[in-house]
Amino acid sequence: MGRSYIVEEDVEGYLSKLCSQLTGPVTGLLIGQSSVQRDFIVMATRTPQNESADAGKSVDKEWVSEHARQVSRMLPGGLSVLGVFMVSESDAKDTLTTLRQFLFSVENLISSEQLWMPAEDDVKDCVTLHINPKTRKTVCRTFDVKDPKSVAKPADWKYQSGVCSSWATVSCWLNIDLLVPLPGSITCTKPVDDCLKEELKVWAQQIERGVCLIEGKKLPEDSEIKTGQKKNVRQTYTAQLLITPDGQMVPDVVQQCGGSLSVRGAIHSRAFLHSNKPKAKLAEKLLKRDIISTVATRVQMLLEEPQTQTEENKERKQTEQFCLPRRVFCPVKATSPLCVCDYQFSDEGLSEMTDRFKEMLDIEATEADLDITQELIAEVIESDAKAESLTEEAEPPHPWRNNYIGVAMATAVALLASAASMLYLSDA
Amino acid sequence: MVIIDSESAVILRLRGPLELKCQLDSTDVVFMQKAISTAFEALRLQVKSKSCVLAVCDSPLLIWPNKCVYEEISPETPCEDIFQWIQTNDQESGGKRTTKKKNRKCFSASVLNFSLMTEVTKPGPLSAPILTKTVQRSHFLCATLQVDCAVCSSCSDPIKDGCGRLLEALTRQLFEMEKVFLQHMRGTMVLVPEPLHFLLPEPNGLVTVVFPRDLPDKELEAQRRELHKQFELPDDKPYFRRANTFHFPNEPYKDGYLRNPHAVLTHPALDNGKVYLVQGIYSYHHYMQDRMDDNGWGCAYRSLQTICSWFKQQGYVERCVPTHKEIQQALVDVGDKQASFVGSRQWIGSIEVQAVLDQLLGVTSKIMFVSQGSKLASKGRELANHFLSEGTPVMIGGGVLAHTILGVAWSETTGEIRYLILDPHYTGAEDLQVITDKGWCGWKGPDFWDQTAYYNLCLPQRPRVI
Numbered sequence: 001m002g003r004s005y006i007v008e009e010d011v012e013g014y015l016s017k018l019c020s021q022l023t024g025p026v027t028g029l030l031i032g033q034s035s036v037q038r039d040f041i042v043m044a045t046r047t048p049q050n051e052s053a054d055a056g057k058s059v060d061k062e063w064v065s066e067h068a069r070q071v072s073r074m075l076p077g078g079l080s081v082l083g084v085f086m087v088s089e090s091d092a093k094d095t096l097t098t099l100r101q102f103l104f105s106v107e108n109l110i111s112s113e114q115l116w117m118p119a120e121d122d123v124k125d126c127v128t129l130h131i132n133p134k135t136r137k138t139v140c141r142t143f144d145v146k147d148p149k150s151v152a153k154p155a156d157w158k159y160q161s162g163v164c165s166s167w168a169t170v171s172c173w174l175n176i177d178l179l180v181p182l183p184g185s186i187t188c189t190k191p192v193d194d195c196l197k198e199e200l201k202v203w204a205q206q207i208e209r210g211v212c213l214i215e216g217k218k219l220p221e222d223s224e225i226k227t228g229q230k231k232n233v234r235q236t237y238t239a240q241l242l243i244t245p246d247g248q249m250v251p252d253v254v255q256q257c258g259g260s261l262s263v264r265g266a267i268h269s270r271a272f273l274h275s276n277k278p279k280a281k282l283a284e285k286l287l288k289r290d291i292i293s294t295v296a297t298r299v300q301m302l303l304e305e306p307q308t309q310t311e312e313n314k315e316r317k318q319t320e321q322f323c324l325p326r327r328v329f330c331p332v333k334a335t336s337p338l339c340v341c342d343y344q345f346s347d348e349g350l351s352e353m354t355d356r357f358k359e360m361l362d363i364e365a366t367e368a369d370l371d372i373t374q375e376l377i378a379e380v381i382e383s384d385a386k387a388e389s390l391t392e393e394a395e396p397p398h399p400w401r402n403n404y405i406g407v408a409m410a411t412a413v414a415l416l417a418s419a420a421s422m423l424y425l426s427d428a
Numbered sequence: 429m430v431i432i433d434s435e436s437a438v439i440l441r442l443r444g445p446l447e448l449k450c451q452l453d454s455t456d457v458v459f460m461q462k463a464i465s466t467a468f469e470a471l472r473l474q475v476k477s478k479s480c481v482l483a484v485c486d487s488p489l490l491i492w493p494n495k496c497v498y499e500e501i502s503p504e505t506p507c508e509d510i511f512q513w514i515q516t517n518d519q520e521s522g523g524k525r526t527t528k529k530k531n532r533k534c535f536s537a538s539v540l541n542f543s544l545m546t547e548v549t550k551p552g553p554l555s556a557p558i559l560t561k562t563v564q565r566s567h568f569l570c571a572t573l574q575v576d577c578a579v580c581s582s583c584s585d586p587i588k589d590g591c592g593r594l595l596e597a598l599t600r601q602l603f604e605m606e607k608v609f610l611q612h613m614r615g616t617m618v619l620v621p622e623p624l625h626f627l628l629p630e631p632n633g634l635v636t637v638v639f640p641r642d643l644p645d646k647e648l649e650a651q652r653r654e655l656h657k658q659f660e661l662p663d664d665k666p667y668f669r670r671a672n673t674f675h676f677p678n679e680p681y682k683d684g685y686l687r688n689p690h691a692v693l694t695h696p697a698l699d700n701g702k703v704y705l706v707q708g709i710y711s712y713h714h715y716m717q718d719r720m721d722d723n724g725w726g727c728a729y730r731s732l733q734t735i736c737s738w739f740k741q742q743g744y745v746e747r748c749v750p751t752h753k754e755i756q757q758a759l760v761d762v763g764d765k766q767a768s769f770v771g772s773r774q775w776i777g778s779i780e781v782q783a784v785l786d787q788l789l790g791v792t793s794k795i796m797f798v799s800q801g802s803k804l805a806s807k808g809r810e811l812a813n814h815f816l817s818e819g820t821p822v823m824i825g826g827g828v829l830a831h832t833i834l835g836v837a838w839s840e841t842t843g844e845i846r847y848l849i850l851d852p853h854y855t856g857a858e859d860l861q862v863i864t865d866k867g868w869c870g871w872k873g874p875d876f877w878d879q880t881a882y883y884n885l886c887l888p889q890r891p892r893v894i
Contacts, residue, residue, distance in 0.1 A: 172549040173549060173550055173551065173552030173553065173554050174548050174549050174550075175479075175548050175549070175550055175554075176548070176557055179449045179450075179451075181451070181568035181570075182561075182563065184565055184566070192561075210548075211483070211490075211545065213490075216499070217499070218488055218490070239549065240547055240549045241547065241548050241549050242481050242483070242490070242545040242546065242547050242548070243545065243546055243548055244444055244445060244543070244544065244545050244546065245445045245446070245447045245572065246445070247445035247572050247574060252570065252571040252572060252618075252620050253569075253570055253571075254452070254567055254568070254569050254570075254616040254617070254618055255567065255568055255570075256565075256566075256567055256568075257451070257565075257566060257567060257568040258563060258564070258565060258566075259451070259561065259562045259563040259564045259565075259566065260451040260561075260562050260568060261559065261560070261561050261562075262559070262560045262562075263557050263558070263559050263560075264557060264558060264560070265554070265555050265556055265557025265558050266550065266552065266554030266555060266556070266557065267556065267557065268552060268553065268554075295557075298556075298557070299559070302559060317453075317562065317563070317564040318561075318562070318563045318564070319560065319561070319562045319563075320560070320561045320563075321558055321559070321560045321561075322558065322559045322560075322561070323556065323557075323558055323559075324556055324557040324558065324559060325556070326556035327556070373553055374552065374553050375552075375553055375554065375555070375556045376553055376554065376555045376556065377555070377556060378555040378556045378557065378558045379555070380558060
């Protein structure tokens with residue numbers, strides 16, 4: 001029994017348009033959400049032109065994969081690249097082989113960037129779609145992308161209206177406060193990027209283990225987020241996340257370092273679920289993945305920027321601050337709660353955002369369509385970073401009170417008189 | 429001694445890991461201390477902030493104490509009502525309790541466990557993150573502080589008061605941890621502080637002390653002396669060794685042995701009689717445990733193991749409870765037995781028990797000889813005095829059997845006597861219900877003994893140390 005793809009009507013129009021263009025074969029990505037029972041495709045986007053490639057040369061899989069990687073960063077939780085399509089007159093069998101190659105390359109590249117753990121119940125099938133522009137014949141096949149030997153399986157491809165309309169949204173704003181040492185001793189040659197990435201992995205595990213509340217409640221796994229809601233009311237839910245550090249993970253040490261890196265601030269996270277009784281467990285999984293991805297993506301983007309590489313002057317203390325780009329949302333369609341997103345650096349304007357939405361996702365958006373209200377642009381403080389305080393108003397410490405009933409409670413401190421064996425990492 | 433039934437109290441316990449991370453700017457000690465103090469101050473602010481969450485363990489209850497948000501309950505809910513929300517397995521260290529005791533004895537059943545969490549979500553919109561890079565040759569400290577606070581509360585106290593006290597205790601503990609941390613810093617070497625709870629005799633009660641985690645007991649003697657002075661405790665009995673830490677009632681013991689099964693028994697009420705019991709904690713050792721089939725010959729060995737477990741758990745020795753082989757080897761080492769004794773199934777008696785206690789634990793014991801079982805009834809005063817001054821379990825061997833005496837109920841005026849017996853001949857599982865129902869741990873009358881056989885009792889003497 002093959003998979004069944006329910007596809008937004010607009011996608012049919014989009015693919016049709018691509019068919020009627022007379023240029024050579026066109027490839028692109030299919031975006032949506034997969035679940036155990038059904039798969040939904042909400043949009044399609046063609047692979048952008050490769051300016052540097054020779055004209056007439058067929059699209060190569062590196063280019064398609066790179067496009068997919070960038071698009072994947074622009075998709076909030078719940079939406080992902082589900083497959084690739086090709087509009088071409090070539091034989092279906094040849095196209096299938098090419099599409100299969102593209103598909104595996106795309107999935108490998110996207111999953112190599114993921115910091116979250118894959119789950120048992122994740123759907124492992126992705127779709128390839130081939131449309132012959134002359135005959136309009138559509139061939140839809142799926143492959144298990146975790147199995148390099150998998151064969152094509154037939155799948156249903158059905159267009160329907162309103163696929164983009166009935167989605168539930170779960171979102172939150174989340175504080176992040178990371179501090180990681182920079183390698184400093186001569187023996188340690190780990191680059192800065194790796195230190196930060198390792199810390200992000202630890203942080204990602206904390207997030208995955210965290211307790212997730214939806215609308216203030218911890219719901220049992222199989223329950224739905226909310227029942228009794230009218231179908232046409234926009235379903236938006238606020239989530240909360242509670243975490244604890246893992247006591248076992250980090251050994252207690254004092255180590256030599258060449259400095260430190262801190263990431264402090266907040267992010268807005270959003271995940272979409274195709275509603276028709278959205279399950280709490282799925283909402284939690286998708287939101288957590290979005291939280292992890294949005295932070296990892298921004299850190300990655302910042303590290304890729306040239307100005308973060310600095311010269312090291314070993315004697316003086318140098319402090320530099322860089323703003324992570326902020327998240328900006330753009331609706332997929334006017335009548336839909338679905339959004340895609342992008343990241344705006346402080347030196348970029350909104351026009352650059354709309355350009356990117358057009359180039360990557362083939363979305364025509366105006367500056368007015370963009371939602372820039374979810375995150376504020378961070379302000380870099382010139383003085384020491386410690387001046388920036390994330391904690392709220394705190395009362396001064398209470399004077400010690402002794403008002404216990406029955407049994408008195410006292411505390412004491414042990415004083416050490418002699419030197420003792422200590423816990424440390426030697427400098428050597 | 430005697431367990432006093434005080435007013436219904438509940439212990440609120442809060443635990444959780446807190447990360448201490450900071451860059452230590454220079455090797456100048458003052459600057460380093462300042463950096464560490466700042467890091468501790470940040471933790472204290474976190475505890476007072478609106479993002480601090482107390483989760484009631486094994487329940488859906490969540491409390492934001494600094495925001496006065498109480499999920500599912502109200503701030504005025506009395507502490508005892510919180511127990512209704514807790515989903516438990518109803519199993520206690522391997523043994524099943526099918527009957528719940530209705531009246532809660534102080535410290536016998538009521539512990540409310542909380543775990544410390546941080547909410548990382550906040551209402552927005554908020555500022556996007558900033559990455560700060562500080563380049564400087566320096567040091568970096570990364571440590572995990574395991575905080576552990578316990579406060580006593582009355583069952584009818586509203587939960588918000590309990591939470592308030594827990595947070596105060598937590599703030600104080602962080603101050604103390606900072607103090608211990610800074611005191612033991614030598615250059616880049618640090619000792620991580622660890623909170624431990626001790627149950628002291630009235631009026632002190634449950635007390636929390638912060639010790640450096642990796643220092644063994646023998647290096648903390650000066651601190652213990654100071655604490656004994658502070659709490660006016662006798663200076664010949666340990667209260668603050670690591671083995672003395674308070675064992676919270678609903679925590680299972682990892683080794684699977686039952687502790688103090690006699691505690692659930694109703695003690696006999698004799699005319700003008702008093703009950704004199706073992707003082708402290710022992711483990712119940714009996715036939716067939718540890719995959720050792722000693723059925724029929726190992727009873728004295730098991731009684732000896734019970735006694736050794738008492739010395740370990742009171743903090744007098746660090747040595748683990750010896751195996752049958754180790755006991756036999758000790759007897760060979762002192763010249764009491766031939767080498768072929770090791771691995772055999774030969775019985776031992778009180779004299780051997782005394783020898784092994786001396787050899788392996790450095791503990792001396794008195795031997796009491798009773799020429800006939802019927803004469804044991806007249807040993808009430810001596811046994812009462814033993815439990816008063818030593819408080820150790822007593823091994824008794826005679827006829828063909830060995831037992832452990834955990835206490836006596838004795839009336840000075842009528843001479844009536846009962847013996848609290850722990851029987852090592854039990855071969856079943858660690859089921860508290862069965863063990864107490866069937867009398868494997870229970871009160872026996874003078875007719876329990878073989879009236880004509882002679883008996884030797886080994887009465888271990890506790891060392892006078894702290």
